[in-house]
Amino acid sequence: MDLSLDNPDHPERVAYSHASVEGGVLSTRLNSRLRHGYWEVRDLVTIGVLAAMTKVASLLVALVGGGMNPLTLVFKNLVFTSLLVVLLFKVPKSGSLILFMVINILVTMLLMGSGFFLMPSMLLAGIIAEGVILALGGYQRTFGIIIGAAVYDVLFKTGSLAISWVLIREQPQLLWISAIMVAIGYIGSLAGLVTGFLFVKELRHAGIIRE
């Protein structure tokens, strides 16, 4: 039902097709005529707000749960992955995942002066995950988004392990410890896929994410 401005039957009628309501991928003619670049300001704001929330939420988990312990590790990853899933459903556009990660790292660098190590593995994981989502039918398919997020987690964690190997290469036994910690964290990520999806369902029920 793409009725645009110059529809002869209804000269004054303008309707936006429902498929374009949130996605912005299938844009109506009216929409694309007035669009200005790929990203809308609203998308960018959403990405920024959710990135801020991930930072605060992981800070909070660390404060409540204490330092490096399995519980904190699991929860931190759970929160991160759930929010990632929510974001991908809220801003379903190719590139959301990479942009979200870039912003996260950039701000971590600005505020904390750290995170430089994570940049390469993050970008690589992001690009591959975006590719997987595209290959599975893009951001319209729930299945694709979930798998994409899962792929991202696996690749990024493997990449971080490689980097931690560079940092502790003098003590290969330590790598075992890192590997186990990463594995424990990954349990959280897997659970995060589920909780993230549950949140998305609830957000749909509340009308905050449209189907």
Place this chain on the structure above:
Amino acid sequence: MLVLFGNDPAPQPTWIRRLDVRTKMAISALASTAVMALNQPWSLSLLVVASTLYALSLRRLKLVLVCYLAVLFLGATALLFIHGLHWVWPRASATRIQDLIVPFLRTGVMVNVMLALALSSNIQSILTGLKSLRLPFCIFIPAVVMIRFIPNFIEDVRQIAETVRIRGYRFTPWLLGSRPLLAVRLLFAPLLFRALRTSDELGMAAELKGIGYSRILSPYKSVHFGKLDVGVGLTALLLVAAALAVQLLFPASPGVRI
């Protein structure tokens, strides 16, 4: 990081506060690359000393010490965890303290440059600096929004924790462990809804302000590199070069022992 968002009433006017945020970022990046490349205890020690001086020039001795203690505490928990692991699974050998010297020195350098950056800039100056980085529109907007909202969400968390207390629950590790679903419900659900609502409202406000009318921003206040930035930058480069020289002259033997 919390310190960063406290309202510091009168920051002491030290040279590090006059540094451009971009210089400080560059120093952090340089330090990160350097510690990845170096693995000789003496060359790393040189950088540890230099970066400690850099961090101490904040003249917030107490704060810096508290942060050191926190990092040590984190390290200690990690060690304990490692030993626990060794106990359940003997193949993961417990490492001796002296084997950890090089990783420890690396962490030391990173913590110092991180503290120097995090404790010397206030958020508004980071936002101003961000405008001077000439980032593309699609990176600039989310980054500004993120930095702007971190303090807000910290405040939100405080309020949510309070409403939970009014309802008769308290956030403790125990609640997290024993009733994780309820904990997620009580804490993260309101935070998530709040975040998404905020993003909707702010997105609309942004449109109504005409943000994005032009894709390029012309900064009202801009920051400029000064002599100080050049001087500090050069010093940092020289130090890294010196550390590299030490490393090349006295290469580390595999399995360093001191």
Place this chain on the structure above:
Amino acid sequence: MIALDHIHYAYPFQTCKALDDVCLRIRPGEAVLCTGRSGSGKSTLARLINGLCPHVFRGDLRGRVTVAGQDNLARRISEIAHDVGTLFQDPEHQFFALAVEDEMAFAHEWRNRTPAEIQRRIEEAADSLGVRPLFGSVLHALSEGEKQKVALASIMSLKPKVLVLDEPTANLDPEATMDLGRHILRFKKEGMAILVVDHRLYWLRDIVDRVIVMDRGRIALEGGFTMLSDHSLRAHYGLRLDSVSDPRPGLTESFLHDGFLQVEGLHFSYRRGRDLFNGASFQLPRGVTGIIGNNGAGKTTLARVLTGLNSKRAGKIRLDGKPVSPHELLRRSSLVLQNTDHQLHMKTVVAEMELSAARVSTRLRETLVAGYLRDLDLAHLVKRHPQSLSGGEKQRLAIACGLAKQPDVLVLDEPTSGLDGRNLQRIAAAIRMTADRGACVLLISHDLELIASVCDCALRVPIKTSPPTPI
């Protein structure tokens, strides 16, 4: 300047029209008030003018909206924003910067103006609204009134031709409200076309030229402000009062009544902060006590100490003559805070209510919950997700949850901001009922209509050395 011709509009996935055949014209130099009960389509009208509908909200629009001679559908929102400035209820969420000056400059930076021109424009606007002294301040440290003025100044610095104000006074105290009124009058004289959407009416008496009353998406009435003095008309359309006299000076002091909650020698200060209470002694009766004082006088802090949320440094608190610990106080009291989003945790309205009534015996709980849901007109929403409710509905739900706990001490912080006349009365009735049950209700509010209708007495903050309370 603004012309709406036969507008029909429905939000996406809504079968019911939000606006149904609406025609409206606003000329330059004219100010129009749009009022009506919640959900009558007032805000939608404002959103059509500034372009949020349908550009952001999507939905189905028939008819033509033109602003300054140009069709809104043919322009992007950021282009419409050159002509239309919009001020909302909560300016906090419109700010991108942390300091006042940077915030005011931000919109100009995107219009590629030179720093000198930006400075000239924002200084001019700041001077005209008197916010120049705030330039160096941090936004979140300002009072609501100051925030609202900064938001207005940053809009005015863009020199729009049309000003849309969507419930601008909901968070303001009476003084800041009157101040806002004076500025609107000045903008009108300068030739702006102004639309004010608000539930509070009294402050606009000498400001607006015309009033439109919306009902179920249609313009039901249009006329001069004087038509609002008809009581039956207001009752029919769920409106608030057209004139309010300040009830605050007339309220008797709380210490003249029998004490139920008694406080002796209260000391409280925030960490590193000045003393807010230094040996204050007072008593609060059963019934409704208004806590009255200026912004920053410590009203909310007092409420938090009295419900055990913040612990006092020294002092004794007794309830019905018996000393109580902060923990016990927290258990026996309800505190309904201003920010409703934080207070709703569950998946459905009824689950939210049941969690609040958890301490009430199972046998009574169901009837109790059903009763409060009915009293606050929430019964038809039981299955809905609390976060999907409108602002007013969420406010009522948070209050219902507070009541369902069956507290001995009930504290309400601005319970009626942004509510229409009908809902204000519902909340007033619920407060009255709780007070009559024997609870001590503390009301912190700027809402003169609510204070006038429920308060029995007042506690004025900062607390003067009151006569020794007989404990």
